[in-house]
Amino acid sequence: MTLPILVLRLVVGILAFPMYLLNLLGVWNWICKRCFPYFLLRFTVIYNEQMASKKKELFSNLQEFAGPSGKLSLLEVGCGTGANFKFYPPGCRVTCVDPNPNFEKFLFKSVSENRQLQFERFVVAAGENMHQVADGSMDAVVCTLVLCSVENQGKILREVCRVLRPRSMSSDEWSAAEDEGQLSRLRRKSRDSPFVPVGVAGFVAVLSYGLYKLKSRREEKMSLRLIHVRVAAQGCAVGAVTLGVLYSMYKDYIRPRFFSVPRK
Incomplete structure (x- = not known):
């Protein structure tokens, strides 16, 4: 196995060498900024x-945030090629911010x-x-x-709060926006995304299955302790998946139908 790994590392090193060289010369970032808009243009069409349908639902209530004039002033951070424009309401006044100036012609x-x-x-920033x-x-x-690829998410969110117009809230909205503890936040996320437990259970199952597949090279000399680990891992996998599925069924079907409490 050592020789194939060395060969693979050599091939990867040879293929990556031009990028290292361009980065050393200080032109790699320039090339990326020039080429990235063309890649993103094709990607956003597919995306x-x-x-x-999700974007239409997500942006369906944007007009509700319009100011006293009735016109909606919207700022898009990390606008790229303007892939979201088709989902904005008519008459929306759009300001775009992106650190890459090469997006400008695609925006137009x-x-x-x-x-x-x-x-x-279009603001280059x-x-x-x-x-x-x-x-x-x-x-x-x-x-x-955007937030998955920035250097400082906290600074961006502070800037977002700064540029947003202060907005009055009704008593119902204020109650929903009250500070909540870590446990309450976790419960709310679990309630809003009932299939999260199944995902966690799946991760546990994969991990447990990996432990289960651990074998010594000589099966006949497998220790009693390893056998116990395999049996325990198998039980953990089955139990985790079962609990995850039951919990999801309870959140999705049982509780809404039999234990839902009407809001006053």
Whole structure:
């Protein structure tokens, strides 16, 4: 096994050498910024086809956040090629922020395809520092597929809070937005995503199955302790999956039908 691994490492090293060299010369980031918009343009077409229904549902209530003038001022952080434009409400005034200036021509193309929008401007800036956007000037901020790839999520969220227009809340909304403890937050997430326990159970099952597959090279010399580990792992896998499925069924079907309490 040592020789194939060495050969594989050598092949990977040879293939990656041009990237290391370009990075050493300081041009790799420039190439990435130039090429990334073309890749993202093709990716977003496929992504929107798969997520169209979800995005329509997600952005369906944007108009409710419009200001006193009735016009919705929206800021999109990490706008990319403008893949979300088609889902915004008519008359929406859109300001875009992205650190890559090469997205600008793709944005204009998206604007020409979505005439229902009023495009304000394109700001070249990182989400952590959007000083070009005034305080309290936006009714809504959209940030999709961005927070997973930024340097500081906390700074971006603070900037989002800064640019958002202060909004009054009803008593019902205030009650729902009260601070909650860690345990309450975990319960709420479990209630909102009832299949999470099944995912956890699946992870435990995979881990347990991996332990179960542990064998010594010589089966006849397998220790009694290893046999006990295999049996325990098998039981853990079956038990975890069973509990996960039962819990999900309870959350999805049993509790809503038999134990739901009507809200006052």
